[in-house]
Amino acid sequence: xxxxxxxxxxxxxxxxxxxxxxxxxxxxxxxxxxxxxxxxxxxxxxxxxxxxxxxxxxxxxxxxxxxxxxxxxxxxxxxxxxxxxxxxxxxxxxxxxxxxxxxxxxxxxxxxxxxxxxxxxxxxxxxxxxxxxxxxxxxxxxxxxxxxxxxxxxxxxxxxxxxxxxxxxxxxxxxxxxxxxxxxxxxxxxxxxxxxxxxxxxxxxxxxxxxxxxxx
Numbered sequence: 001x002x003x004x005x006x007x008x009x010x011x012x013x014x015x016x017x018x019x020x021x022x023x024x025x026x027x028x029x030x031x032x033x034x035x036x037x038x039x040x041x042x043x044x045x046x047x048x049x050x051x052x053x054x055x056x057x058x059x060x061x062x063x064x065x066x067x068x069x070x071x072x073x074x075x076x077x078x079x080x081x082x083x084x085x086x087x088x089x090x091x092x093x094x095x096x097x098x099x100x101x102x103x104x105x106x107x108x109x110x111x112x113x114x115x116x117x118x119x120x121x122x123x124x125x126x127x128x129x130x131x132x133x134x135x136x137x138x139x140x141x142x143x144x145x146x147x148x149x150x151x152x153x154x155x156x157x158x159x160x161x162x163x164x165x166x167x168x169x170x171x172x173x174x175x176x177x178x179x180x181x182x183x184x185x186x187x188x189x190x191x192x193x194x195x196x197x198x199x200x201x202x203x204x205x206x207x208x209x210x211x212x213x214x215x216x
Contacts, residue, residue, distance in 0.1 A: 004058045004124065018056045021046040025067040034064060034113045061120040065128035068113060072132055075103050076139055084143060090192045092143040093155070097163060097184050101177070104167055111171035114164075136160070155191055162187045 010018060024046035028037050039060050043053045057063040084095035104111045117125055137156050144152035166180040 004054070004056055004062065007056075014056075017046075017048060017052070021048060021053055021056060021063065022066050022070050025063055026070055029064070029067060029109060029113065030107065033109050034116055039063070058124050059120075059122045061117055061122040061125040062128070064113060065117055065120075065122075065125040065132075068110065068117065069128060069132050071107075071110060072136065075100065076135070079139060089144045089146055089152075090188060093140060093159065094185070094188055096140065096143055097159060097188075098181065100163065101167070101180050101184070104171075105177055108171050111167045115168055115171065133160075158191060159184070159187060 005014075007015065007018065021042060025037075025042045028041055028045055037060075039053065040050055042063065043050045046053070053063070057066070079096060079099070084092040084099070086092040086095055117129055120126060137160065140156045140159070141152055144155060147155070162184060163180075166175070166183045169175045170177055170180050
């Protein structure tokens, strides 16, 4: 596998060219499934040579992991411009999760892209997905800033797992989109059943995780 040049050492023109390739990938993904897009299609859309594309990205997986990050950034910007509705951490988290589902509902191919990239053996793609996961976790954690940090972290990890599981089932055609919303609501009801201010301890998270698995 070729070693792509690090974005940290690129000139301004090179960064712009790299970003143009990412933008081209997102444009193609808006109307095509990931599996049907060839790397040469992205190069043509970005108006760069194929060798130039591989100068910045080690593989198709690496490129589209960056495409996914760009798309996710628009979702975060949306939450910043229009903060989640609600007065309590539970209400804010519920609104944010539902908005995430609606975003995937408009572009289901992105949910399938995540499932594909999670199986990638490309270390660059894996690193980017891990960074994306940390960013997403940070966004949800901010909505739970009034809770004890340990409990907030447990809630976010649990709901991330529920969201990922349900989106996989929906994008694969195994459940309707209404099922995703229903399972999210049921899981949030279980987690916050004892009240959002309940203290975090070693027993409660294990009980919540077991109950959420029953929902799944």
